[in-house]
Amino acid sequence: MTLRVYNSLSREMEVFEPLNPPYVGMYVCGPTVYGDAHIGHAKSYISFDLVYRYLRFLGYKVTYVQNITDVGHLTDDADQGEDKVEKRAKLEKIHPLQLAQGFERRFFEDMDKLNLERPHIAPRASGHIPEQIALTEKLLANGHAYEVGGNVYFDVTSFPEYGKLSHRRLEEQAAGTRFEVRGEKRHPADFALWKKAEAGHILQWPSPWGLGYPGWHLECSAMSQKYLGETFDIHGGGLENIFPHHEDEVAQSEAACGKPFAKYWLHNNMVTVNGQKMGKSLGNFVTLRAAFEKFDPMVLRMVILQGHYRSPFDYSEGAIEACTVGYDRLVSTVKKVRNELRKDSEGSPASILNDGPAPEDVMEYVSQTKKSFCAAMDDDFASPAALGSLFGLAQFSNAIFGSAMTLRAGGKSRTPLSRESLVKIDETFSLLGGDVLGIVKDDYEESSNAAPRLDSKLIGMLVGMREQARKNKNFAISDQIRDELDELGVKLEDGPGGTTWRVE
RNA sequence: GGCGCCGUAGCCAAAUUGGCAAGGCAGCGGAUUGCAAAUCCGCGAUUUGUCGGUUCAAGUCCGACCGGCGCCUCCA
Numbered sequence: 001m002t003l004r005v006y007n008s009l010s011r012e013m014e015v016f017e018p019l020n021p022p023y024v025g026m027y028v029c030g031p032t033v034y035g036d037a038h039i040g041h042a043k044s045y046i047s048f049d050l051v052y053r054y055l056r057f058l059g060y061k062v063t064y065v066q067n068i069t070d071v072g073h074l075t076d077d078a079d080q081g082e083d084k085v086e087k088r089a090k091l092e093k094i095h096p097l098q099l100a101q102g103f104e105r106r107f108f109e110d111m112d113k114l115n116l117e118r119p120h121i122a123p124r125a126s127g128h129i130p131e132q133i134a135l136t137e138k139l140l141a142n143g144h145a146y147e148v149g150g151n152v153y154f155d156v157t158s159f160p161e162y163g164k165l166s167h168r169r170l171e172e173q174a175a176g177t178r179f180e181v182r183g184e185k186r187h188p189a190d191f192a193l194w195k196k197a198e199a200g201h202i203l204q205w206p207s208p209w210g211l212g213y214p215g216w217h218l219e220c221s222a223m224s225q226k227y228l229g230e231t232f233d234i235h236g237g238g239l240e241n242i243f244p245h246h247e248d249e250v251a252q253s254e255a256a257c258g259k260p261f262a263k264y265w266l267h268n269n270m271v272t273v274n275g276q277k278m279g280k281s282l283g284n285f286v287t288l289r290a291a292f293e294k295f296d297p298m299v300l301r302m303v304i305l306q307g308h309y310r311s312p313f314d315y316s317e318g319a320i321e322a323c324t325v326g327y328d329r330l331v332s333t334v335k336k337v338r339n340e341l342r343k344d345s346e347g348s349p350a351s352i353l354n355d356g357p358a359p360e361d362v363m364e365y366v367s368q369t370k371k372s373f374c375a376a377m378d379d380d381f382a383s384p385a386a387l388g389s390l391f392g393l394a395q396f397s398n399a400i401f402g403s404a405m406t407l408r409a410g411g412k413s414r415t416p417l418s419r420e421s422l423v424k425i426d427e428t429f430s431l432l433g434g435d436v437l438g439i440v441k442d443d444y445e446e447s448s449n450a451a452p453r454l455d456s457k458l459i460g461m462l463v464g465m466r467e468q469a470r471k472n473k474n475f476a477i478s479d480q481i482r483d484e485l486d487e488l489g490v491k492l493e494d495g496p497g498g499t500t501w502r503v504e
Numbered sequence: 505g506g507c508g509c510c511g512u513a514g515c516c517a518a519a520u521u522g523g524c525a526a527g528g529c530a531g532c533g534g535a536u537u538g539c540a541a542a543u544c545c546g547c548g549a550u551u552u553g554u555c556g557g558u559u560c561a562a563g564u565c566c567g568a569c570c571g572g573c574g575c576c577u578c579c580a
């Protein structure tokens with residue numbers, strides 16, 4: 001089995017071969033922390049969380065770096081020259097870094113809820129000013145940059161490969177684009193490495209060119225180089241950043257070092273809301289905090305993984321509601337397996353498990369599941385198909401469970417199911433659904449008869465009383481108990497082996 | 505003007521180098537149930553927006569057309 005990834009640089013699928021196996025360096029463009037994270041962030045970071053988790057599953061030792069942009073991004077034309085974070089800070093009358101770090105914390109809280117692994121290093125742009133100055137000096141020294149009155153620009157004509165990532169040629173750009181109009185630039189596509197600060201700027205640092213702050217793209221070049229080296233394996237980010245952000249990163253990094261920058265460029269596609277572009281100016285962007293009020297973050301994760309990372313994701317409440325049902329089915333299957341294993345390990349007389357080996361068909365199904373799962377993931381991280389194989393396992397698991405319960409109810413066997421079977425199934429759910437896809441949790445809150453708490457005992461008591469009522473064919477009472485418990489969120493389910501309950 | 509994507513069952517959404525059209529949701533039939541719920545079993549596209557072309561073979565490649573979208577501007 002071989003992992004193949006779609007490389008934006010070549011616009012082709014390529015076999016993934018790290019520069020220094022088993023080590024993999026991965027850099028993903030992080031958030032600009034001047035507001036709360038939205039669905040677009042979720043799509044992007046879930047995508048790269050998936051990439052990271054699968055590489056880890058394959059045995060690679062991945063270093064995952066994701067920057068925090070807290071300086072340097074300009075706002076739109078109307079606010080030319082003003083820093084995005086600083087502008088927002090002025091509105092709120094606080095220090096820009098207080099604002100930025102507040103949103104950074106909130107960002108990670110949201111990402112945690114989506115069950116993302118945190119990056120190993122999350123460097124802040126504001127903490128790497130010396131590195132950015134050094135890179136600018138290097139580019140000035142080898143003739144790829146020039147200074148005009150306290151501003152330093154990258155000279156795109158000095159880098160013949162400019163455009164190789166976004167597959168654009170400078171000549172073709174003339175019409176329709178909006179290069180910043182600045183008379184002092186030699187070429188309209190030249191971009192700022194260092195910007196001179198206007199008097200009112202709070203965020204400014206001394207540099208060889210006077211007080212100022214770094215340009216938009218420089219941080220990623222400086223920080224990726226610092227933590228992953230001049231050449232590294234994977235650079236990820238959102239599709240909209242290919243040009244100019246990533247193109248400029250390539251130019252300044254390769255011009256400075258004279259070496260290739262990232263080997264594989266991975267780009268996730270964008271989010272639309274009810275079929276329309278989600279944009280700040282359109283007023284239809286959905287923050288994660290708002291989405292979490294309506295939907296379980298884990299369902300949001302799953303609905304995003306049900307589409308491919310290179311396909312657009314359309315956020316619609318109908319799609320998420322439909323996904324909720326499937327998610328619940330998957331999770332309740334895992335819970336059922338684990339509850340049974342726990343009952344067994346606690347020596348409960350209600351256990352249906354025996355000590356025999358797992359039957360051939362179980363071993364076969366588990367191994368097939370792994371195979372199809374990996375085949376999907378090897379194909380440029382095709383999570384939708386991978387998820388499909390997990391649903392297959394859930395169905396299989398429920399089926400052997402069902403027939404075991406029937407055997408037991410018929411008195412054919414008190415322990416009709418092999419413990420080893422459930423152990424294998426649970427391991428597979430945990431590995432593929434948990435470690436790799438991140439939608440199966442290690443632990444779920446106690447919600448079964450096994451919970452030794454007062455309310456559990458009370459529920460057990462009511463269930464017992466209902467059993468009596470049913471035996472006496474007093475269905476009015478038994479249905480009343482079931483309905484009233486249902487209203488409290490306790491679902492009763494009568495099976496061949498008796499009544500079980502769970503909390504919604 | 506440049507670059508690119510999508511159009512697959514009622515809805516969402518997959519399909520390695522072209523080789524029998526995944527999966528989820530909803531729906532229908534059956535098993536199970538006192539009735540439910542949950543679960544299991546079975547069923548749904550002779551066909552992938554339209555029209556042509558290449559091929560033994562096309563959702564997949566080529567061309568045209570229709571319809572939708574994105575990027576090129578801070579944006580994930």
